[in-house]
Each structure stands twice: as C-alpha cells, then as structure tokens.
Amino acid sequence: MNAPTDLNHLLPQVNLREVPAALLDALKSRFGDQLSTALVVREQHGRDESAFDVPPPSAVVFAHNTQDVSDTVKLAAQYLVPVIPFGVGSSLEGHLLAVQGGISLDVSRMNKVLSINAEDLTVTVQPGVTRKQLNDEIKSTGLFFPIDPGADATIGGMSATRASGTNAVRYGTMRENVLALEVVTASGEVIRTGTRAKKSSAGYDLTRLMVGSEGTLGVITEVTVKLYPLPEAVMAATCSFNSLADAVNTTIQLIQLGVPIARCELLDENTIRMVNAHSKLTLREGAMLLMEFHGSPEGVKEQVQTVQDIAAEFGGAAFEWAETPEERTRLWTARHNAYFAGIQSRPGCKAITTDTCVPISSLADALLDSVTEAQEAGLPFFLVGHVGDGNFHMGYLIDPAIPAERELAEQLNHQLVARALKLGGTCTGEHGVGLHKQGFLVEETGDGAVEMMRTIKHALDPHNILNPGKIFSL
Numbered sequence: 001m002n003a004p005t006d007l008n009h010l011l012p013q014v015n016l017r018e019v020p021a022a023l024l025d026a027l028k029s030r031f032g033d034q035l036s037t038a039l040v041v042r043e044q045h046g047r048d049e050s051a052f053d054v055p056p057p058s059a060v061v062f063a064h065n066t067q068d069v070s071d072t073v074k075l076a077a078q079y080l081v082p083v084i085p086f087g088v089g090s091s092l093e094g095h096l097l098a099v100q101g102g103i104s105l106d107v108s109r110m111n112k113v114l115s116i117n118a119e120d121l122t123v124t125v126q127p128g129v130t131r132k133q134l135n136d137e138i139k140s141t142g143l144f145f146p147i148d149p150g151a152d153a154t155i156g157g158m159s160a161t162r163a164s165g166t167n168a169v170r171y172g173t174m175r176e177n178v179l180a181l182e183v184v185t186a187s188g189e190v191i192r193t194g195t196r197a198k199k200s201s202a203g204y205d206l207t208r209l210m211v212g213s214e215g216t217l218g219v220i221t222e223v224t225v226k227l228y229p230l231p232e233a234v235m236a237a238t239c240s241f242n243s244l245a246d247a248v249n250t251t252i253q254l255i256q257l258g259v260p261i262a263r264c265e266l267l268d269e270n271t272i273r274m275v276n277a278h279s280k281l282t283l284r285e286g287a288m289l290l291m292e293f294h295g296s297p298e299g300v301k302e303q304v305q306t307v308q309d310i311a312a313e314f315g316g317a318a319f320e321w322a323e324t325p326e327e328r329t330r331l332w333t334a335r336h337n338a339y340f341a342g343i344q345s346r347p348g349c350k351a352i353t354t355d356t357c358v359p360i361s362s363l364a365d366a367l368l369d370s371v372t373e374a375q376e377a378g379l380p381f382f383l384v385g386h387v388g389d390g391n392f393h394m395g396y397l398i399d400p401a402i403p404a405e406r407e408l409a410e411q412l413n414h415q416l417v418a419r420a421l422k423l424g425g426t427c428t429g430e431h432g433v434g435l436h437k438q439g440f441l442v443e444e445t446g447d448g449a450v451e452m453m454r455t456i457k458h459a460l461d462p463h464n465i466l467n468p469g470k471i472f473s474l
Contacts, residue, residue: 016101019058023079027061027103030071034062045104048091049339051350051400052435057084057098062106066182066190066221072105073219073465074188080463085215087128087154092353093434095161095214099469105219107156113137114222122179122196124224127156143227146171149430150336156220161432162212166335169255169388170262170294171228173430178211182222186461196224209456214432215467217460231294235304236263236322236331239291239311240284244268244371246314247287248364251387253310255360259303263292264388265335268371271342271382278341279334284318289387290335292328335384342382342395349380349397352409355437356420357391357429366423367392370416379408391429417443433471441472 027035036042037059046056063069076083082102089096098104110126113134117123118141125134130152134145147158149165157163159181164173171177180194193206210218241247244266251264267275267288276283289311293303308319322328343351358366367385374381374394385392394416396409417427417440427433427440442450450472457464457474464474 015099016055017081019081019101019103020079023075023081024059026075027059027072030075031061031068034064034068036060036062042104045086045089045096045106046098048089048094048096049351050092050094050097050434050436051352051398051406052094052097054094054097054099055101057102057104060086060104060106062109064109066110066184069105069107069110069184069219069221070188070190072103073184073186076103076465077187077463080465082465082468083219084467085127085156085160085219087157088130088152090151090153090157091161091434092355092431093428093436095432095434095467095470097435099435102465102468107219107221108154110156110221116141117196118143118227120196121227121229122224123227124180124196124222125155126222127154127159127220129155131155131158138227141227142230144230145177145225146228147174147177147225150339155223155225159211159220159223160213160215162430164386164389164391164430166263166265166292166332166386168386168391168430169264170260174225175208175211177226178207178223179226180222180224181207181210181220183210183218183220185218186463186466190221191218194224212432214434214470216457216470217466219466231262233297233300234262234292234294234328235300236290236292236328237304237307238283238318238320238322238331239289239307239316240318241287241289241311242315244287245364245368246316247289248367248387250289250311250314250316252360252363253313254307255388257306257310259306259310260295261291261303261307261388262294263290264386265290266367266383266385266387266392267335267338268383271338271384274341274345274382275334275338278344279337281330281334283334289316290331292332338382338384339395342397345382346380346397346399348399350400351382351395351397352406352413353396353431354394354413354416355391355428355431356416356425357389358420358423358425360390362423362425363387363390363392366416366420366425369419370394370412373415374412377408377412379405379412386429389429390425435470438472
C-alpha cells in the first residue's frame with residue numbers, strides 16, 4: 001500500500017454547495033432566534049477534534065424537538081442543501097465538518113430524559129443528553145449506563161458513531177446497547193426503529209443500520225438504551241510493568257482465561273509522563289494497566305486475586321488500589337484526559353489519531369510493532385488502549401505548519417492499519433470512518449461491500465443531503 005502524502009488528499013468531497021438566500025429566509029421565518037448565521041457560531045460548528053481545516057457551514061439551526069429537526073430537513077431537501085447533525089463536537093474523524101457546505105443542525109438543546117423504565121432496565125432520551133447527564137439523572141434508580149468513550153459525548157452522537165470506550169470489554173458497545181431509535185429521514189419523515197423489548201425478529205434491523213451510520217442515513221431524535229444495575233462492589237487498580245510487552249501479554253491472558261474485568265486500559269511510559277504533567281499526578285512512569293472490577297465483594301476479591309497472580313507472571317508490580325469513588329474518579333479522569341495531556345505536551349500541535357482493533361490473540365503483534373515504528377520515526381506520540389477488547393489508539397503529535405510531519409504521521413497510520421487488517425482486525429474500533437478512514441474502509445471491506453453501502457445511501461438519501469462526504473465518496 002502506498003502511504004499518503006498529507007491530509008489534503010483525504011478531502012476529495014470538499015465541493016461546497018450554494019445555500020440559497022431563499023432557504024436562509026425560510027429557516028429564519030420558521031426558527032427565528034434558533035437560527036444563527038454569525039461567523040463565530042458557524043466556526044464553532046465547523047470544527048471538531050480532528051486535524052482537518054474545512055470552511056464552516058452557512059448557518060446553524062438549534063433544534064428543540066423532533067419537529068424542529070423534521071422541518072429543517074424538509075426545508076433543506078427542497079433546495080438540495082446538506083444538513084450536518086451536531087452534538088458537542090467531540091469527533092476525532094471529521095464527522096461534523098461541512099465538506100459540502102450546508103446547514104449545521106445542533107441537537108444539543110434536545111437534552112431531556114424522556115422516560116426511565118427501571119423495571120425493564122431501559123431509558124429513552126433525546127439525542128443531546130450526554131452520558132454524564134444520563135447517569136446523574138438515573139443514579140437514584142440504582143442503575144447506570146456503562147458506555148464511556150471518554151469525552152462527555154451525547155447519546156445521539158455515540159449512537160451515530162457506534163461508540164464504545166473503557167467499559168466495552170464487559171458491557172459491549174453502542175451496537176449492543178441501543179434498543180430503539182426515532183429517526184428523521186432525508187425527506188423529513190419521522191420513523192421509529194426497534195422497541196424496548198430485548199429482542200425482535202421483525203423485518204430488517206433498521207436500528208443497527210442507523211447505529212454507526214454517522215448521520216448519513218437519518219438524524220437521530222430519540223434513543224432507547226439498556227441500563228445495568230450498579231455493581232455492589234467496585235475497585236480500581238493500577239499495575240506497572242517493565243515493558244509494554246509484559247503489560248500486553250498480561251491482558252491477553254486475562255481475556256483468554258475469561259476474567260470478567262470491567263475495564264482494562266493500557267498506557268505507555270511516554271503517555272504516563274504526559275498524564276502526570278497534565279493531571280498533577282505521580283503515577284509510576286512505565287507501562288501501566290489501569291483496571292476496574294465490578295461485582296459482589298467476594299466476586300471482586302476473586303477477580304483481583306486472579307489478576308494479581310497473572311500479572312506477577314509477567315513482572316507486574318506496584319499494584320495501587322483506588323476503592324473510594326473519589327479515588328476512582330481521579331484515576332479515570334486522568335485516563336480520559338490522556339488525549340488532552342498529549343496535545344498539551346506539544347503546544348500548538350494537532351493529533352493524528354488511530355483506532356485499530358484486532359482479535360485479542362493478535363494484540364501484541366499489532367501494538368508492539370506499531371510502537372517500534374513510531375519510536376524509530378522520531379515523531380512525538382502517545383498511546384492509550386482499551387486493550388481488553390483489542391482496541392488501541394496511537395496519537396501522533398504533529399505541527400500542522402510542517403507538511404513533512406503530517407506526511408510521516410499518515411505513513412505511520414497507514415502502516416498500522418495495514419498491520420491490523422492483515423491480522424484480521426479493523427481500521428476503526430470505535431471512532432467511525434468520517435473523513436479520515438475512507439480509504440481504509442475500502443481496504444478492509446472491499447469494493448463490493450462499499451458499493452452496497454452506496455446503494456443503501458442512494459436509496460435512503462437520493463439527493464445526498466445528509467452529512468455528505470462521510471464514510472465513502474459517491
């Protein structure tokens with residue numbers, strides 16, 4: 001595979017469509033102060049955490065309810081103008097960028113928890129509800145929502161990108177935890193997919209089609225997700241190793257032996273140093289596993305003993321325990337801030353992030369070889385991984401003003417993805433395709449599969465107005 005030369009080649013769909021004044025007038029008439037064409041607002045909705053630089057949308061509509069979403073899409077459809085859903089802007093792959101211009105549809109004000117069905121372990125929310133807000137509102141029920149991608153993302157955005165995060169090794173991803181959706185189609189019609197029942201064989205699985213579609217097939221306006229009982233006992237621990245290989249091999253053993261660990265995160269020495277500086281911690285600087293155990297007191301004790309025994313076989317030492325909620329929160333907040341710790345370590349830099357996921361038996365080959373390549377290249381980087389499910393992220397820290405650094409980061413990324421695919425893995429375990437991984441999607445799935453995706457897109461969005469230019473080119 002030929003390595004790309006810079007990020008510009010990843011934006012073949014930048015072809016701005018004109019937004020007619022008549023559409024802006026119609027939106028202003030319908031929405032009043034809910035419509036903004038102010039440059040500062042448009043710029044806020046025209047950037048995310050990716051390294052892409054794209055012109056902002058022509059206007060922003062702040063939706064308050066499903067009818068607002070439907071009316072926005074209907075008006076845009078009349079003029080064949082793109083609509084790009086927006087939550088909190090935490091995307092890493094350019095999902096919300098207006099690469100063909102258009103209207104940004106901000107659903108962050110649709111932030112109500114609509115119904116809590118504690119007896120059935122489900123909750124229905126509007127798309128702008130964030131994961132932290134949801135857990136705050138249901139804590140009195142003794143239940144919690146476990147999907148934790150790190151950022152305080154919206155439930156709608158997490159559904160659209162098929163997010164997962166630190167708890168996925170035990171609780172799965174959004175794919176396993178979304179039961180039903182309300183969606184506005186490209187014509188402005190409101191449809192419902194799925195039910196609150198735990199299973200169904202009724203027709204095509206439209207819920208799974210929408211989960212992970214990145215706003216290209218419909219705009220999500222309601223989400224019903226599974227909840228779980230709060231564990232009776234929770235304990236977190238850090239364990240340091242002399243090498244990354246020892247930490248990775250410990251993880252592989254844990255998973256293959258079926259230890260029901262809730263979280264298993266890997267950070268390398270370089271990243272620990274960045275996290276310590278950013279979060280004012282004194283974690284031991286070395287390869288580290290950050291783990292969490294859920295269950296009954298006896299069950300947690302058994303898990304802990306098993307993990308200690310396995311880690312000892314690979315030289316794991318310096319176990320440090322966090323038993324109180326405050327201690328655990330401090331640890332996990334530091335882990336979630338690893339991305340920002342990396343960015344802060346090189347002021348003015350951008351991060352080119354990777355998101356490969358491989359079968360657990362191939363984790364050592366995929367991760368260790370990628371780290372060696374990055375070290376030999378001499379480009380600053382950080383490494384974090386949801387290694388319990390074979391997913392890890394390299395963040396190459398580049399100066400956006402130096403094209404050679406972009407070229408090197410993309411070359412390393414390309415080599416990493418090629419390795420993951422060869423080992424039976426994927427180019428994206430949880431971030432989605434967006435703009436950055438479109439070429440990798442073809443390499444992973446093949447031309448035939450991508451053409452089938454295009455056929456679905458054409459059928460559901462014949463005028464290509466829903467988040468155009470994402471996942472694949474047309």
